[in-house]
Amino acid sequence: xxxxxxxxxxxxxxxxxxxxxxxxxxxxxxxxxxxxxxxxxxxxxxxxxxxxxxxxxxxxxxxxxxxxxxxxxxxxxxxxxxxxxxxxxxxxxxxxxxxxxxxxxxxxxxxxxxxxxxxxxxxxxxxxxxxxxxxxxxxxxxxxxxxxxxxxxxxxxxxxxxxxxxxxxxxxxxxxxxxxxxxxxxxxxxxxxxxxxxx
Numbered sequence: 378x379x380x381x382x383x384x385x386x387x388x389x390x391x392x393x394x395x396x397x398x399x400x401x402x403x404x405x406x407x408x409x410x411x412x413x414x415x416x417x418x419x420x421x422x423x424x425x426x427x428x429x430x431x432x433x434x435x436x437x438x439x440x441x442x443x444x445x446x447x448x449x450x451x452x453x454x455x456x457x458x459x460x461x462x463x464x465x466x467x468x469x470x471x472x473x474x475x476x477x478x479x480x481x482x483x484x485x486x487x488x489x490x491x492x493x494x495x496x497x498x499x500x501x502x503x504x505x506x507x508x509x510x511x512x513x514x515x516x517x518x519x520x521x522x523x524x525x526x527x528x529x530x531x532x533x534x535x536x537x538x539x540x541x542x543x544x545x546x547x548x549x550x551x552x553x554x555x556x557x558x559x560x561x562x563x564x565x566x567x568x569x570x571x572x573x574x575x576x
Contacts, residue, residue, distance in 0.1 A: 378494060381501045385460065386427055387434040390446060393473070394436075394485035401494040409437075409446055414453075421453050428458040434500065436462045438484035439544035447551075461554050462496055464488050465542040512557045514565055516549070522569045525549045540568055 383404035389395055395406045407424070414420050427433060435450060437443035451459065464485055470476070471487045478484065485493070519525045524533050534552050535545040541559055543552070556565055 378490065381494065381497055383434070383497055383500055384503070385432050385434050385500060387436055387497075388424070388450065389485055390437050390443065391486070393471075394438075397486045397488065397490075398436075398493060398497075401490050402497055409450070411442070412446065414446070415449060424450070424454050428454045432458050432460050434460045434462055434497075436464070436485060436496075438478075438482075439464050439466045440478055440480040440482055440484070443484070444544075444546070456550075456554075460500070460558070461551060462558075463543045463547075463555060464492070464496070466544050512560075512562055514553065514557050514560075514562050516553060518565070519549055519553060522571055524552070524569075537568060 378401065380400075381402040381404075383402045386405040386407055387398060387402070388407050388409060389398065390411055391408050395408050398406050407420075409420070410417070414424075424433065433454060435447060437447045447461070464483075467483045467487070468481055469483045469487060470478075470481075471483065473486075516525065522533070524530055524537065527533070530549075534547060534549065537556070538545055538547055538552060541556065543555055547555070560568065
């Protein structure tokens with residue numbers, strides 16, 4: 378497997394996540410040191426400075442802690458400067474750990490190399506960003522398809538997330554950003570069982 382050359386800095390939670398990504402890519406990988414980034418003003422300043430020059434790829438674990446870190450970073454860096462990538466929820470335990478995580482799922486460090494490679498590959502030539510910019514999918518689509526504003530909207534979002542290998546419990550905005558990167562408008566319509574022109 379030839380390593381990918383990723384032009385954007387990639388933010389992960391810890392040093393073992395960084396080591397895992399180094400198996401599949403070359404480029405800048407910045408660990409948050411878990412919740413350490415909450416207090417580390419220097420790292421926060423670095424991320425803000427980088428975001429002024431380039432988009433940043435954000436790849437945290439799919440557990441509760443990963444969601445908290447992801448939400449916090451969206452308060453440090455303008456959300457439109459973050460490329461949100463997500464690993465699937467897979468039950469298991471990393472080899473170096475004596476016990477599984479609190480939620481019993483693998484983090485970035487436990488993902489198969491091929492999965493991480495496929496996740497990052499579109500960004501080597503910026504194809505995914507260009508596709509997302511041209512994707513007309515909007516919040517209005519989510520509303521029309523019952524993904525927001527309805528009694529079962531949370532369950533519908535979780536169902537769509539599962540079809541795409543994304544974690545459950547994503548906010549409407551986070552899921553929308555992810556879907557725009559992962560699917561064409563036509564693919565989205567097929568997933569939700571609707572065939573319409575963009576609204």
